Every structure is written in C-alpha cells, then in structure tokens.
Amino acid sequence: MRRTSRSAPVALAVAALLLGVLPAQARADSGRAPDRVTVGGRTFIADGQGRALQWRGFNLADKRGRGADAFADIHESDLRDMAARGFNLARLAFFWDDLEPAPGRYDRGYLAKMRRILDWADRYHVKVVLDAHQDVYGPHFGSRGVPDWATRDEGLPFSPVPDDWFSEYFEPSVQTAFDHLYKDGDLRAAHARMWVTVASALGGHPALLGYDLMNEPFAKFLEGEDLPAAAARFEAGELTEMWNRLARAVRLVDRKSWVFVEPTVIVGLGVPTRLGRIDDPHAGYAPHFYETAMETGADYDPHGPFIPAYEAAISDYPTRNRMPVIVGEWGGNPYVAHASQFVTDMTASLDRFSSGWTWWQWCRGGGYCFLDQAGAAKPSARLLVQPYARAVAGDPLGFAYDPAARTYTLTFRTRDNAGGPTQITVPGDTYPNGYRVTVRGGDARWDGHGQTVTVNTRGRAGTTYEVTIGPR
Numbered sequence: 001m002r003r004t005s006r007s008a009p010v011a012l013a014v015a016a017l018l019l020g021v022l023p024a025q026a027r028a029d030s031g032r033a034p035d036r037v038t039v040g041g042r043t044f045i046a047d048g049q050g051r052a053l054q055w056r057g058f059n060l061a062d063k064r065g066r067g068a069d070a071f072a073d074i075h076e077s078d079l080r081d082m083a084a085r086g087f088n089l090a091r092l093a094f095f096w097d098d099l100e101p102a103p104g105r106y107d108r109g110y111l112a113k114m115r116r117i118l119d120w121a122d123r124y125h126v127k128v129v130l131d132a133h134q135d136v137y138g139p140h141f142g143s144r145g146v147p148d149w150a151t152r153d154e155g156l157p158f159s160p161v162p163d164d165w166f167s168e169y170f171e172p173s174v175q176t177a178f179d180h181l182y183k184d185g186d187l188r189a190a191h192a193r194m195w196v197t198v199a200s201a202l203g204g205h206p207a208l209l210g211y212d213l214m215n216e217p218f219a220k221f222l223e224g225e226d227l228p229a230a231a232a233r234f235e236a237g238e239l240t241e242m243w244n245r246l247a248r249a250v251r252l253v254d255r256k257s258w259v260f261v262e263p264t265v266i267v268g269l270g271v272p273t274r275l276g277r278i279d280d281p282h283a284g285y286a287p288h289f290y291e292t293a294m295e296t297g298a299d300y301d302p303h304g305p306f307i308p309a310y311e312a313a314i315s316d317y318p319t320r321n322r323m324p325v326i327v328g329e330w331g332g333n334p335y336v337a338h339a340s341q342f343v344t345d346m347t348a349s350l351d352r353f354s355s356g357w358t359w360w361q362w363c364r365g366g367g368y369c370f371l372d373q374a375g376a377a378k379p380s381a382r383l384l385v386q387p388y389a390r391a392v393a394g395d396p397l398g399f400a401y402d403p404a405a406r407t408y409t410l411t412f413r414t415r416d417n418a419g420g421p422t423q424i425t426v427p428g429d430t431y432p433n434g435y436r437v438t439v440r441g442g443d444a445r446w447d448g449h450g451q452t453v454t455v456n457t458r459g460r461a462g463t464t465y466e467v468t469i470g471p472r
Contacts, residue, residue, distance in 0.1 A: 035282070037418075039395040041319040044355045045209075045258065045284070050418035051391040054399075055209075055326055055356025056384075056425075057089030057126070058082060058370060060117070061133065061363075063144055070098050071113045076120040078362055083124035085377075085385050086427035086451055090126055091212065091328055091358040092117060093133035096194055097147040103190065111201045122207035129260060129286075129358075130198065131212040131328065136168045137177045143168075145215075150187055152180040166295075175220035182219075182238045191242075192249035203254030210258030212286055212328055213246045216265055231266040232274040239264070240276035247280040260286035260326065263317075268292055270309030273317050285318040289330035289346070289357075300332060300342035307349050315353050327357040331368040339380035344403055347386065351400055359384060387430060387469055391423045393457060397464070406430060407470040414442075414463050422455040426469060434472040441465035 037044045037052040044052035062073040074092075082090065092114070099110050114130070121128045134145025141151075141158055143165075156173035168174060181187050195213070202208060219234035221227075243261040250259055259280055263273035267287050291306050318325050327350060332342050350357050359381075363369040370381045377385070386401045387408035394414040401408045410424065426435055428451055435453075437446050442459025446467070455467055 036322065036324060037395060038322050039397065041315070042353070042355070043318065043322050043324045044392075044396065045324050047391060049393070049420040050415065051393050051420055051422070052396050052418075053355070054388050054390055054392075054396075055089040055127070055358075056386075056388055057087040057091070057356075057358045058362035059091045059093065059131070059329060059358050059360045061093035061131075061361055063093070063095075063133075063135075066098060068109075070095075070110055071117065073363070074117060076123075079117075079120045079124045079126050082362060083126055085429065086388075086425040088126055088390055088425070089129070089209070089326075089356060089358055090121060090362070091129045091131050093131045093215070094198075095133060095144045096150075097139050097144060099198070100147055100190075100194055103149055104193075106197050111198070114198075115202060115205065118202065118205045118207045122205070126207065127209040128207050129210050129212050129258075129326070129328070130202065130208070131215055132195075132198075133215040135215075136165060137174050137218075140177070141168065141171075141174055146177070146181060150181065150190060151177050152184070152187075153177045169218045170221075175218065178218050179220035182242055188245065192245060195246050195249045196252055199250045199252075199254040199257070203250075203257055208257055210260055210282070210284065211250060212260045212262070213243060213250075215262070215328075216288065217242070217262065218264065228266055228269075228271055231264040231271070235264060235274040236276055240278070243275075243278050243283075244280070247278060247283065251280070256282070258282045258284050258324075260284045260328065262286050262288070262328065265290075267313060268310070270306075270313045272313045275317060277321060278323075283321075283323055285321075285323040285325045286328040287314060287325070289327045289350070291332060291342070294332045294336070294342070297333075299336040300338040300345075302338055302341050302345065307345060311349060311353055325354040325356075327354050329360045330357060331360040334368070334378045334380045340383060343380050343383040347384065348400065382429070385427045385429050387424060387426045389422060389424045391420070393418045393420055393422045393455075394465075405470065407468065409469075410467045412465055412467075414457050414459065414461050414465070416461040422457070422467070424453040424455070424467065424469065426451050426453050431471055435469050436472045438468045439465060440468075 035046045037046045047053055060074050062071050065072040100106050118128055136143040138145035140148045142160055153173040153176050156176055158171050158173040161167045217239055219230055221230045247259045261278055263275055267273055268290050294300055360368050364371045365373055372378055389410050392412045394412045397411040399410045437453055439446055442463040444455055444457045446455045
C-alpha cells in the first residue's frame with residue numbers, strides 16, 4: 001500500500017486546490033482525449049481497445065460494522081458469486097467517520113480492508129466504484145457518513161423519525177451541518193484531504209473503476225424555498241463547485257480513474273438536474289433511480305408515469321456534457337404484487353438511457369437484498385440476471401432483452417479505432433438448456449465459452465451487425 005502520511009505535501013496541495021491554483025503536475029492530463037465512446041447522444045466508458053463498455057452489478061454496503069468490525073459483512077464469496085452470475089461491477093460503500101475518526105488521523109487498517117475487497121474483485125474480474133456513503137449526514141444524527149468532529153449544527157435540535165428516516169434530512173440541524181460542510185474552509189479542506197488519502201492509497205488498483213464522490217448530497221433550504229427550488233439553486237452553485245473541488249483533489253494523486261457525481265434526489269421526481277459542468281476528463285454521472293411511491297410502501301404501478309418522467313428528465317445533462325451514465329442505486333420491494341414487472345420495466349428503461357447500474361444491494365435477508373436468507377436469488381430479483389454486452393467493438397446502436405422470450409439483441413457498428421472482439425455475457429441461469437446465436441451483417445464469427453459469447457467481426461469499418469441470442 002502506498003503510504004499516505006506525507007501530510008505536509010498533501011496539505012500544500014490541498015491548500016493550492018482550495019485557492020484554485022492547481023500544481024502543474026495535476027494539470028498535465030487536461031488536454032488528453034477522454035476514454036469514452038459517444039453514440040446518438042449516449043456516452044460509454046471505453047477500454048484500451050476502444051470498445052464501449054457496459055456494467056451490471058450491486059452495491060456492497062456494511063452499515064452496521066464499525067471500527068474493528070468494518071466491512072465484516074462483505075466476503076470474498078460475495079464477489080465470486082456476483083461474477084458467477086455474470087455481473088461485473090460493485091459499488092463499495094465506505095464511511096468517512098470510520099476512515100478518519102479524529103481530524104488528520106486516518107485508519108490504515110480501514111484502507112487495508114478496502115484494498116482487500118478490491119483484491120477479491122480483481123480475482124473475479126469485477127470492477128469497483130468506491131462510494132463515500134452518507135445517510136442523514138453522519139453519526140451525529142444516528143447514521144453513517146461525515147465524522148462527528150466535522151459536524152456543525154449550531155446547537156439546533158434534532159428529532160429522529162425512525163419510521164421515515166429520509167424526512168430527517170429536512171431537520172434544520174441536519175441541513176445546517178451540510179451547509180457548513182460546503183462553506184467552511186477547514187471542512188472543505190478536510191473533505192478534500194480525505195479524498196486525496198483514499199485515492200493515494202487505492203488509486204491504480206487494477207479493480208478500481210472510479211470514485212463516487214458523495215452519496216445523495218443534500219442542502220440547506222432558504223426561507224420560502226420548496227424542494228425543487230432549493231435543489232436547483234444548490235445543484236447550480238454549491239454542488240457543482242464541490243464536485244469540481246473534490247475531482248481536483250483526486251487528480252492530485254490519481255489521473256486515470258473515473259470520478260462519478262450525483263444530482264440531488266429530486267431527479268427521482270422527474271425534475272431535470274441543474275448541475276453545471278464538471279471540468280474533468282474522466283467524469284461520469286451517477287444518479288439514483290428509485291420509484292417514489294414504492295419507497296413509501298406502495299406497490300409498483302406498471303401504468304404509472306414514473307419511468308417516462310424519469311427518462312425524460314435524466315438524459316439532457318449527461319448528453320450535453322458527454323458523460324457516461326452508471327446508475328449508482330436502484331431497487332424496490334421484492335415482495336409487492338408487481339415486483340417482477342417492476343424489475344422488467346426498470347431494466348428495460350436502464351438499457352435505454354444508461355451504460356450500467358448497481359442494484360441496492362447484494363446481501364442476504366429481507367428488504368431490497370438480492371438473496372433470501374438461504375442464499376437464493378429472490379424470484380423478482382432473478383430477472384436482474386440477463387445477457388448484456390460488456391464490451392462492444394464499435395458503436396452500440398441498440399440493445400435490449402425480452403424476458404418473456406428470453407431473447408437478447410445487440411446492434412452495433414464497427415469503427416477503425418475499436419479493436420478486439422465484442423463480448424456478450426450470457427449467464428447460465430438464463431439459458432439452462434443452452435442458447436442459440438445469430439449474427440447478421442458483414443463477415444463475422446462467434447464462439448460461446450461458458451457465459452461469454454465472443455463475436456469477431458471481419459468486415460470494413462462502418463459495417464452494422466445484429467447479434468441475437470435466444471434459447472436453443
């Protein structure tokens with residue numbers, strides 16, 4: 001592990017960052033072409049061969065384990081079993097309050113545990129996004145996230161709401177704490193140093209895809225503001241500034257990994273974000289996709305307006321800024337009557353506007369856990385196990401899975417600067433009796449090995465291919 005105790009150089013670098021004066025070393029890659037492919041307004045992360053990549057996976061989050069027990073509920077078998085079902089991405093939640101229990105005192109054992117999970121992920125060819133997770137700010141309010149020492153609530157009262165934890169975000173004390181984090185110079189510097197520490201210790205790990213800079217940021221409302229007005233003001237101002245500041249902090253020590261930014265949760269109501277530009281060559285967009293009615297205990301309405309409204313609101317910002325979209329969280333109650341239809345409709349929607357997603361969450365038990373207590377996938381959650389093209393040697397023009405017919409279709413167009421084969425993950429659970437592959441277009445050959453279909457195209461650049469996979 002790279003040592004991160006060189007406090008003086010890091011402090012000087014963070015000071016320069018907060019003053020808006022980046023060292024020349026941190027700016028060296030500013031003119032470099034980003035590793036992405038944009039097709040029809042949608043952007044994909046690209047690999048070293050120029051292939052457009054897609055992602056499917058889960059959140060890994062142990063909110064109960066603290067201190068010596070941190071990450072105790074996350075095991076190597078979790079990564080192994082995810083990969084065995086064809087998934088290639090994990091969003092790993094970590095907590096600033098565990099990482100830095102006192103100002104400037106970082107828990108090296110905590111970082112070592114994070115590295116161990118990255119090692120497991122690499123063993124099973126799963127990439128990881130490190131998520132700086134917070135719920136209701138942090139432990140000062142009975143949750144996880146920002147340390148108690150970085151919490152300034154001005155002595156305002158706080159009333160827990162056990163049956164509706166999200167409403168705690170509207171407590172003036174919680175909103176005041178967020179406001180100080182965004183505005184107080186020493187807290188801004190501490191926030192940046194935290195990310196320098198994480199990126200210095202774990203940047204460059206072969207399993208690391210990137211960093212989700214802060215889970216579900218919230219803001220202080222001004223007098224007379226409702227949620228949409230407060231979100232618009234906050235996103236356009238303080239949130240855009242914070243994302244750029246934290247991205248610059250990461251770039252002091254890691255120039256290659258992706259940084260993922262989130263809008264506020266208002267996007268879940270079909271309200272377009274007002275985020276400004278993130279001035280980073282490897283910035284991705286990581287909104288969440290929760291059905292509001294289901295979050296308050298209702299069943300999913302297949303004829304409701306939620307998905308169309310969300311899709312209409314979500315695509316403008318990443319399209320304008322050429323940012324790949326990986327939905328960091330989504331999920332729903334697997335026990336409601338329309339749970340299976342919910343998963344079917346949501347995965348179809350995600351295929352229309354994103355390049356990847358991570359379900360909340362990979363765990364055993366009740367709630368949104370993918371697995372039941374015995375370790376079997378819940379009936380509706382099994383529908384998450386679908387074929388998808390994890391690497392496309394060209395421009396993906398369209399892809400979709402029909403669960404009723406168990407048929408997956410990918411259409412793509414080849415490019416001069418995209419090499420290697422197209423690789424489609426075909427989980428064994430989808431086709432227990434085998435599958436059939438049809439390729440239409442120019443000269444192409446395909447091979448099926450285990451849960452991967454490999455398509456080698458031999459036609460000229462600009463040739464369009466359609467690959468169809470269905471039951472045998």
